[in-house]
C-alpha cells in the first residue's frame with residue numbers, strides 16, 4: 001500500500017515537473033512591463049528577460065536608475081519614469097506602453113515596486129506611516145493593474161504581483177504585512193475574474209533577501225524615528241533598551257538573508273514564460289521551510305514562537 005502511495009506521489013511530481021517545463025512560444029515578440037527597476041529584484045528581472053530576448057519595458061522611479069539600467073542592457077530594453085503613487089505618472093506610463101505594444105497588447109505586467117519603512121510596533125506609528133507603505137505596495141499595485149489591464153487582456157497575458165511571505169504570516173507591525181496581505185487578496189479575486197479572458201495572475205512570495213528594502217542602516221534609522229515620535233506613555237511601556245535590543249537581534253539574523261536574488265527572478269520569469277504558471281511562488285529556503293509552514297500552524301503556536309523570539313517591552317506583564 002505504501003509502495004503504491006509513493007509511486008502515485010512520484011508520478012504526480014513527474015507530471016507536474018513536465019507540465020511546468022512547457023514554455024510559451026514567440027517570446028521575442030512579447031512585451032513585459034516591470035515596475036521598480038532601479039534596484040533589487042526588478043532590476044535583475046529586467047536584465048534577465050532582456051538577455052532572454054523578451055521586449056522589456058522597464059519602469060524606474062529615478063532617471064539615474066533608468067540610465068544605469070540602459071547602460072547594462074540591449075537596445076531592445078526601454079525605460080520610463082514611474083512613481084506608482086501618482087495617478088498622472090501611471091497615466092503617462094500607460095500611454096507610453098500603449099504606443100510601444102500597439103495591437104499586440106502587453107504580455108506581462110510585473111508589479112514589483114515596493115517599500116518597507118516605516119516598520120515598527122503598531123503603537124509607535126501614525127495613520128500617515130501606514131498610508132505611506134499602503135500607497136506604494138497596495139494602492140500602487142491596484143492602480144497600475146487597473147490602468148494596464150486592457151492591454152494585458154488584449155495579449156491574453158500575465159499579471160505577476162510581488163507579494164511576500166509576509167503576505168501569508170504577519171510577524172511585525174506597520175503597513176508592510178498589511179499591504180502584502182492586501183496584494184494577496186487583490187490577486188486572488190483578480191485571478192478568478194481574469195481567468196474568463198485567458199489572463200493568468202501569479203503571486204511571488206519571497207522570504208528575506210538582501211536588497212535595498214532590507215538595508216539595516218535605513219531600517220534602523222526609520223525604527224529610531226518611529227521611536228522618537230512615540231508618545232511618552234508608549235515609551236515608558238517599551239523602555240529605552242527596547243530599540244537597541246530589537247536592532248541587535250535583527251542584526252544577528254542578517255547573515256541568514258539570501259543574496260541570491262535569482263531565486264526570486266527565476267520564479268518571476270517562470271510566471272511570465274511558462275505555459276502553465278503557478279498561482280503562488282514561494283522563493284527562498286526561509287520562505288519554503290520556515291515561514292510558509294509556520295503560516296499553516298495553529299495560531300497559539302505561532303504566537304508563542306513570535307513571543308519567544310522577540311525582545312519584551314520593559315513593562316510587559
Ligand SMILES: NC(=O)c1ccc[n+]([C@@H]2O[C@H](COP(=O)([O-])OP(=O)(O)OC[C@H]3O[C@@H](n4cnc5c(N)ncnc54)[C@H](OP(=O)(O)O)[C@@H]3O)[C@@H](O)[C@H]2O)c1
Nearest residue numbers: 036038039040041083084113114164206208209211212213
Ligand atoms: N528583499 C526582500 O527581502 C523582499 C521580500 C519579500 C518581498 N519583497 C518585495 O519585492 C519587491 C522588490 O523589492 P526589493 O527587495 O527588490 O527592494 P528594492 O531594491 O528597494 O526595490 C524596490 C524598487 O521599488 C522602487 N520604488 C520605491 N517606491 C516607488 C514608487 N513610489 N514608485 C515606483 N517605484 C518605487 C525602488 O526605487 P528606488 O530604488 O529608486 O527607491 C526600487 O527600485 C517589493 O515589492 C518588496 O516588497 C522583497
